[in-house]
Amino acid sequence: MGSTARAGWCWRRGRGWGNSLCEMDIQAIIDAIRHNRVRITDHADEEAQADLLSFDEIFYSVLHGEVIEDYPSDTPYPSCLIYGDSFVGDPVHSVWAYNHATRWAVLVTVYRPDPERWVNWRIRRRKG
Numbered sequence: 001m002g003s004t005a006r007a008g009w010c011w012r013r014g015r016g017w018g019n020s021l022c023e024m025d026i027q028a029i030i031d032a033i034r035h036n037r038v039r040i041t042d043h044a045d046e047e048a049q050a051d052l053l054s055f056d057e058i059f060y061s062v063l064h065g066e067v068i069e070d071y072p073s074d075t076p077y078p079s080c081l082i083y084g085d086s087f088v089g090d091p092v093h094s095v096w097a098y099n100h101a102t103r104w105a106v107l108v109t110v111y112r113p114d115p116e117r118w119v120n121w122r123i124r125r126r127k128g
Contacts, residue, residue: 024080032105
């Protein structure tokens with residue numbers, strides 16, 4: 001696939017680009033956020049502090065965001081990378097895992113994406 005995202009395409013770890021929507025349902029993560037069923041890893045907490053991101057800002061980015069990468073074989077739960085904007089329109093990337101049995105979401109990590117590594121904040125630039 002080229003350097004721009006196409007509607008209905010999703011990056012899947014180990015499988016590359018697929019021509020169907022990402023398997024991870026962002027709505028399930030949004031529902032978990034709205035119902036306070038969120039676990040935040042120590043790593044995510046540290047990264048949020050380092051990038052001066054509040055959890056309200058991270059949650060906002062998910063509520064208005066989109067799944068840009070899908071990691072269905074991650075353990076212990078499938079996960080995904082979500083791109084959204086902060087309150088002031090700055091890009092935010094967050095990795096979320098979701099436990100379908102308990103309906104809890106886990107914020108694995110969060111960061112402000114580097115424009116040198118991303119095209120339109122959605123597609124990783126090729127190395128080299």
